[in-house]
């Protein structure tokens with residue numbers, strides 16, 4: 001069990017971040033926000049996959065205005081991502097944004113920030129102070145450090161920047177915010193976030209920025225976000241992938257599941273398969289994963305290629321499939337339940353999972 005850092009709670013729409021609340025998974029749309037139909041379509045798919053908060057880019061006035069219409073057609077809180085242009089923050093608030101993300105690397109005017117914070121506070125809307133490693137340290141300082149062979153610690157600059165803005169917002173009486181420190185390297189992200197986690201109680205949004213295509217992004221995010229979560233740090237996560245946003249949600253949820261931090265759901269484990277397996281295990285796992293993806297309830301499923309490790313692993317699962325030669329066994333709650341023919345193995349197993357998942361979400365029922 002991970003001992004989580006005690007943070008204060010910030011409520012985005014109806015979704016609480018921080019405190020004792022579960023870690024929230026969020027993503028960002030890749031559409032032009034002003035294209036309302038395309039943006040809503042993307043958000044509804046993300047909701048279905050488990051996205052709990054969505055952020056949209058707001059580079060133009062039309063994007064801010066579109067938030068009002070988008071909000072009517074989605075079911076999760078919407079965050080306006082603001083860079084450079086403070087007027088867009090006011091327009092997004094006017095349109096009903098549930099949270100405003102600002103980057104103090106590109107909006108520095110304290111009077112303007114005070115006005116944004118007051119406008120947000122008057123609507124009960126929180127903000128995120130999103131410190132990004134790429135936009136805080138002027139290139140001339142980096143190059144000078146490199147030329148002087150001086151060790152350049154980006155995480156120090158990032159933490160310093162975050163504390164400066166935390167102090168500023170506290171001075172003007174605004175405390176309704178989440179903080180993030182994202183760099184494109186795992187080490188800088190982790191170190192900067194650790195420093196800020198130790199020095200305040202604001203909820204922390206985790207992510208490794210510009211993490212790359214799916215393979216690189218998955219590994220970097222699992223290392224960066226995962227290692228912080230293991231230390232009890234982090235209240236909401238966003239996996240950044242140069243690819244479909246659905247993958248961000250899938251990877252984010254898997255990171256949480258792997259640490260036992262996910263909201264209830266289906267958790268599928270499978271052996272890697274080897275020369276002992278008599279079935280095409282990868283295909284079987286993919287098929288079972290696809291057909292159980294929409295099941296509700298809280299369940300652990302094991303799919304194993306043979307009886308060497310199969311029964312043992314299946315004992316850990318609520319329900320397990322252990323393949324043999326021409327047949328398979330279904331295990332339930334650690335006990336051999338029944339033998340089924342290989343030809344109907346997937347159909348019968350999925351039917352059992354469906355029945356168990358219906359039981360596990362029934363009122364008064366419990367599942368391990």
Ligand code: SF4
Pocket residue numbers: 271272273274275276277304305306307308309310
């Ligand atoms: S469970 Fe069996 S098939 Fe799967 S990896 Fe282990 S020995 Fe190989």
